[in-house]
Amino acid sequence: MENRTLFKDVPAEDLIVPVRVQGRLARALDSDIFYSWRTSPVTVVATLVALALILMALFAPLIAPYDPFNPASLNLMDGFTPPASTGAFTDNYFLMGADNQGRDVLSTIMYGSRVSLFVGILATLFAMTLGVSLGLIAGYNGGTIDAVIMRITDVQLSFPAILIALLIFGIARGLIPPSQQESMAVWVLILAIGLSNWAQFARTVRGATMVERQKDYVSAARIMGVHPILILLRHVLPNVLGPVLVIGTISLALAIIEEATLSFLGVGVPPTQPSLGTLIRIGQQFLFSGEWWILFFPAVTLIALALSVNLLGDWLRDALNPKLR
Amino acid sequence: MLAFIIRRLAQSVVVMLFVALIAFIVFRYVGDPIASMVGVDTRLEDQEIMRERLGLNDSVFVQFFRFIGNAAQGEFGISYRLQQPVTELILSRLPATIELAVVSATIALVFGVIFGVYTALRPKAWSSAGIMALSLVGVSLPTFLIGIGLIYIFAVELGWLPSFGRGEVVDLGWWRTGFLTESGLKSLILPAITLSLFQLTLIMRLVRAEMLEVLRTEYIRFAKARGLTQRAINFGHALKNTMVPVITITGLQLGSVIAFAIVTETVFQWPGVGSLFIVSVQVVDVPVMAAYLMFIALVFVLINLVVDILYYVVDPRLRVDGGAGK
Amino acid sequence: MTEPLLSVRNLTVEFPTRRGILTAVQDISFDIMPGEVLGVVGESGAGKSMTGAAIMRLIDRPGRIAQGEVILQGRRIDNLPDAEMRKIRGRKIGMIFQDPLTSLNPLYRISEQLIETIRTHLPLSETEACKKAVGLLDDVGIPDASRRIDDYPHQFSGGMRQRVVIALALCAGPDLVIADEPTTALDVSVQAQIIDVMKRLCAENGAAIMLVTHDMGVIAETADRVAVMYAGRIAEIGPVRDVIKDAQHPYSSGLMGAIPRLGANLERLTQIPGSMPRLSAIPKGCAFNPRCPHVMDKCRIDQPQAVQTAPGRRVACWLYPPQDGTTASAERQSAE
Numbered sequence: 001m002e003n004r005t006l007f008k009d010v011p012a013e014d015l016i017v018p019v020r021v022q023g024r025l026a027r028a029l030d031s032d033i034f035y036s037w038r039t040s041p042v043t044v045v046a047t048l049v050a051l052a053l054i055l056m057a058l059f060a061p062l063i064a065p066y067d068p069f070n071p072a073s074l075n076l077m078d079g080f081t082p083p084a085s086t087g088a089f090t091d092n093y094f095l096m097g098a099d100n101q102g103r104d105v106l107s108t109i110m111y112g113s114r115v116s117l118f119v120g121i122l123a124t125l126f127a128m129t130l131g132v133s134l135g136l137i138a139g140y141n142g143g144t145i146d147a148v149i150m151r152i153t154d155v156q157l158s159f160p161a162i163l164i165a166l167l168i169f170g171i172a173r174g175l176i177p178p179s180q181q182e183s184m185a186v187w188v189l190i191l192a193i194g195l196s197n198w199a200q201f202a203r204t205v206r207g208a209t210m211v212e213r214q215k216d217y218v219s220a221a222r223i224m225g226v227h228p229i230l231i232l233l234r235h236v237l238p239n240v241l242g243p244v245l246v247i248g249t250i251s252l253a254l255a256i257i258e259e260a261t262l263s264f265l266g267v268g269v270p271p272t273q274p275s276l277g278t279l280i281r282i283g284q285q286f287l288f289s290g291e292w293w294i295l296f297f298p299a300v301t302l303i304a305l306a307l308s309v310n311l312l313g314d315w316l317r318d319a320l321n322p323k324l325r
Numbered sequence: 326m327l328a329f330i331i332r333r334l335a336q337s338v339v340v341m342l343f344v345a346l347i348a349f350i351v352f353r354y355v356g357d358p359i360a361s362m363v364g365v366d367t368r369l370e371d372q373e374i375m376r377e378r379l380g381l382n383d384s385v386f387v388q389f390f391r392f393i394g395n396a397a398q399g400e401f402g403i404s405y406r407l408q409q410p411v412t413e414l415i416l417s418r419l420p421a422t423i424e425l426a427v428v429s430a431t432i433a434l435v436f437g438v439i440f441g442v443y444t445a446l447r448p449k450a451w452s453s454a455g456i457m458a459l460s461l462v463g464v465s466l467p468t469f470l471i472g473i474g475l476i477y478i479f480a481v482e483l484g485w486l487p488s489f490g491r492g493e494v495v496d497l498g499w500w501r502t503g504f505l506t507e508s509g510l511k512s513l514i515l516p517a518i519t520l521s522l523f524q525l526t527l528i529m530r531l532v533r534a535e536m537l538e539v540l541r542t543e544y545i546r547f548a549k550a551r552g553l554t555q556r557a558i559n560f561g562h563a564l565k566n567t568m569v570p571v572i573t574i575t576g577l578q579l580g581s582v583i584a585f586a587i588v589t590e591t592v593f594q595w596p597g598v599g600s601l602f603i604v605s606v607q608v609v610d611v612p613v614m615a616a617y618l619m620f621i622a623l624v625f626v627l628i629n630l631v632v633d634i635l636y637y638v639v640d641p642r643l644r645v646d647g648g649a650g651k
Numbered sequence: 652m653t654e655p656l657l658s659v660r661n662l663t664v665e666f667p668t669r670r671g672i673l674t675a676v677q678d679i680s681f682d683i684m685p686g687e688v689l690g691v692v693g694e695s696g697a698g699k700s701m702t703g704a705a706i707m708r709l710i711d712r713p714g715r716i717a718q719g720e721v722i723l724q725g726r727r728i729d730n731l732p733d734a735e736m737r738k739i740r741g742r743k744i745g746m747i748f749q750d751p752l753t754s755l756n757p758l759y760r761i762s763e764q765l766i767e768t769i770r771t772h773l774p775l776s777e778t779e780a781c782k783k784a785v786g787l788l789d790d791v792g793i794p795d796a797s798r799r800i801d802d803y804p805h806q807f808s809g810g811m812r813q814r815v816v817i818a819l820a821l822c823a824g825p826d827l828v829i830a831d832e833p834t835t836a837l838d839v840s841v842q843a844q845i846i847d848v849m850k851r852l853c854a855e856n857g858a859a860i861m862l863v864t865h866d867m868g869v870i871a872e873t874a875d876r877v878a879v880m881y882a883g884r885i886a887e888i889g890p891v892r893d894v895i896k897d898a899q900h901p902y903s904s905g906l907m908g909a910i911p912r913l914g915a916n917l918e919r920l921t922q923i924p925g926s927m928p929r930l931s932a933i934p935k936g937c938a939f940n941p942r943c944p945h946v947m948d949k950c951r952i953d954q955p956q957a958v959q960t961a962p963g964r965r966v967a968c969w970l971y972p973p974q975d976g977t978t979a980s981a982e983r984q985s986a987e
Binding site: 543547562566639 | 707709711733737738739740741742745746748750753754755756757758759767768771772803805816819820823
């Protein structure tokens with residue numbers, strides 16, 4: 001709408017300057033968003049929880065009471081120490097108890113969140129890059145390229161992410177020599193989760209790109225011979241940032257859960273580098289014999305992480321959706 | 326109608342071929358089939374003879390078509406791990422998975438639609454806000470944690486329900502059912518709830534969003550302006566229109582119940598195809614992986630077909646080119 | 652003098668938002684007599700559709716009637732319980748919406764929608780209702796009604812669908828029909844037909860019409876009286892002929908300049924400079940003052956009151972200052 005009038009009155013050179021686009025970026029930081037954040041107590045709490053968990057993971061080596069992976073600081077005899085008590089053989093104090101190998105649960109959680117977040121964030125960034133690029137290409141070019149990309153998207157979307165990730169994981173396992181499997185596991189996991197989550201990005205970006213492509217300022221830029229990549233990056237991409245951000249946040253929650261699930265199933269990260277999912281897998285063995293804390297605290301951390309990120313995504317979707325405002 | 330179904334069938338075949346190609350690539354190029362079948366001490370010459378006999382020296386195209394031909398006849402080779410025909414393996418474990426999936430899908434569908442409609446009709450009520458908040462928790466809870474939690478509460482602490490397995494089963498021909506015994510039904514409850522929760526929240530949120538959208542439309546306003554009862558508007562007009570988009574996505578969601586069963590079956594040690602698959606992935610049992618992939622694809626294609634036909638039945642606008650008027 | 656069919660008294664509709672309360676309709680009063688056609692004209696956003704929706708109590712949340720009364724046949728209906736109001740909708744007041752493409756439920760046959768509406772209000776059997784429905788479709792000019800009644804909405808053209816909408820609005824025999832831009836979404840060639848059908852059927856049934864439109868031409872053809880609305884207020888109300896011939900409010904005379912007329916200077920139609928203010932930025936004093944050719948200092952400070960200038964004519968403009976006893980409505984609130 002605004003573009004139509006722009007096109008009539010403004011000289012062509014000015015059209016290339018993304019007047020409206022910058023406006024949108026500025027608007028994204030506008031007080032409306034901040035207002036809706038401020039007035040939603042749940043969102044504020046979710047933000048704080050997410051931030052706290054991320055900081056905890058980031059600085060785990062500095063703040064963790066013990067290094068759970070250093071055999072020197074472990075004593076097997078401390079195994080199964082209940083929460084908030086001191087080990088039987090050492091003077092170590094275990095706030096959240098110790099696991100079967102005498103590792104401090106709190107410390108393993110801090111290091112575990114680190115692995116979970118690392119995999120989750122990288123996998124999401126990978127999925128985002130892949131999905132956004134394919135979406136831009138499909139939406140801008142149309143025709144056969146679009147048809148092929150969209151069919152693949154359809155197939156990918158109709159299969160659950162966990163299945164695709166398992167399959168990719170299985171294939172990778174068959175291809176990588178056993179000696180390297182452990183060191184590569186994290187990267188295989190990132191690849192598998194990323195490859196199972198890109199389709200939503202591609203579909204959304206493609207739709208938005210097709211809409212933008214038909215607008216006058218894009219036509220004008222094309223007629224003037226601006227390189228398609230430049231048009232995509234400068235004009236189309238900023239317009240799809242909102243939805244991409246929303247999907248990205250929700251994908252992050254999904255990726256964290258997916259990683260935990262794969263690790264729980266025993267096909268994720270190696271036991272030497274446990275993520276929250278691995279910790280839960282370990283803890284499950286002792287749940288029924290009464291050592292609940294080995295499972296409970298990692299589980300609560302995982303839920304808090306996934307829930308707070310999901311809440312942020314939910315809020316972001318509503319806040320960026322003008323229809324609901 | 327017939328032309329429509331034929332067109333859909335053709336599309337389904339293309340999808341199946343595409344999946345078959347992936348399955349074939351997995352089958353043929355992941356690891357060395359011969360190395361997986363024979364012991365370390367088998368002589369190279371013997372391996373070469375085996376290679377020739379299995380047709381692994383033929384061109385890729387010949388092998389691909391042979392793969393498809395075999396797949397169409399339900400022939401996927403021998404499991405590396407169990408040394409049994411893959412098809413037999415899958416078929417023997419199929420009833421367990423299907424019974425679990427059908428019960429979960431029903432739970433998810435029934436409660437998803439009920440909660441979705443309820444929260445859409447009372448957007449301001451506390452109960453709706455509560456259900457919505459719970460649904461977000463539901464989406465954030467990994468399935469395996471739900472399963473563990475339920476086992477802990479109902480099996481370990483309360484001791485009401487079994488924590489693993491299918492209980493007693495009854496053989497009906499080749500179909501082994503758990504529906505006919507008390508222990509079979511009891512064993513089904515926890516896994517079915519676990520598997521349904523995620524789909525339930527998704528369906529609920531979808532129904533709610535669609536219904537809110539429909540309630541804002543002009544034809545609902547016009548129905549109000551004609552003085553129709555609230556009930557006729559909500560459950561006659563609004564609900565039917567909500568169902569059109571819901572059918573598609575719900576159908577696909579229900580299909581993924583079978584695939585999601587992988588996790589639930591692992592937690593509850595449920596002897597289905599999902600737990601077979603996960604073990605196969607761990608030990609890279611390629612024939613089972615390929616067959617499972619084809620099986621899931623077939624399920625999706627079939628569900629898609631049913632959804633399309635349902636869609637066609639519900640929405641008269643799609644029938645335009647078929648028989649206009651009546 | 653007969654009793655008015657519908658009286659609207661000091662009606663105000665507000666939308667509370669985070670940035671303050673927006674007033675979509677402010678303190679308007681008018682009557683509709685039985686069988687009369689009242690045109691309500693104004694630009695989009697002037698509050699004319701909102702007035703219709705307020706009478707029907709179909710304002711979307713968070714909008715609300717903040718003040719005023721709506722009286723139908725001597726009975727207040729703005730404070731009725733929902734169940735009672737539902738019996739008025741369709742039975743006493745019918746409503747026709749703007750876009751026939753979206754007014755009909757796409758998943759139900761025309762017959763189902765008609766019979767459902769008829770049987771909600773009238774004690775008829777399925778077959779009787781069906782017979783009545785076919786008769787109605789005949790009346791609104793749908794050829795081969797008995798066969799086409801079982802079609803779905805998408806099988807009709809836009810004009811035909813609007814006829815179906817009219818049949819639906821009239822099927823329980825209402826005394827008043829609120830037609831909200833009934834022809835705006837239609838092809839120009841069928842607009843006149845639809846207006847004709849609507850007017851003829853209402854005349855046959857003795858139903859009054861409140862015709863909401865932005866098209867002064869349609870009003871001139873159809874209405875007995877006209878209310879000109881601007882920024883949520885009635886600028887002028889009176890018999891159509893008088894208002895067209897001798898518009899008193901500068902805004903309505905601007906509007907009249909915009910009607911193409913045979914024999915007049917066809918070179919140009921007059922245009923009112925500027926545009927109507929948004930609800931969030933209504934100027935102080937008379938809302939029209941920034942665009943008014945006759946603007947005076949007073950117009951920028953005080954809101955003009957409606958003044959009776961001739962029998963049946965009222966205008967709210969400082970060119971017609973109130974004399975004692977001529978203020979149309981007794982209770983007035985200053986526009987804060």
